[in-house]
Amino acid sequence: MARLDGDPGGWRRVRYALGFRLPAENRDWVRHDLTDAGWRGRMVLRHLAIMVPVCVGLGSLPAQWWIRVMVGMLALVASTFTVVISADELRRSRLRQHGLDQ
Template identity: 65%
Template sequence: MTMTRLPGDPGPLRRVRYALGFRLPPENREWVRHDLTDAGWRGRMLRRHVVLMVPVCLVFMLLPGAWWFGAAAGLLALAASALTVVIGAEDLRRSRLHRHGLPEP
């Protein structure tokens, strides 16, 4: 499977900023429109969130105590945050579309 680059595809640093909720510059507007309105937008949103949460969850492994306690806390944080993203996906999408000056589909 090959990844095709869309016009206005942001670089890696801009993608991280976008994943953290920041607005991208106008030259990335077409990419943002594709990301938030084309098929598979929910999966992309959840995948982006999980990738950002993995380092946060690994920090839980550093908690003092039994190893399983840190692992359980990390998994609980990941599951709870992923569920929150799934439940609020429509609102998150609407907010990002508004932030980038795009109409709702």
């Protein structure tokens, strides 16, 4: 897949996934990311990239093994469900954050 103009590097992508605003030079990439076909899938993948390490961390807390697994799974399923059902609102907020109209 060809890189788009304004495609952020690795560090900026991590910051973007965490919810930070990208500089104006990445505005075209942000518009593409949030409006092109497949934006919901990319949003869920970004969420999973953040939440899987968090859930692994929750799974390493001291408790019986099944409690650790269930706590991690509960956090992952609940947060992913929340992202899926509120994807339109999250996208609108992200577009506003970057000064873009829908």
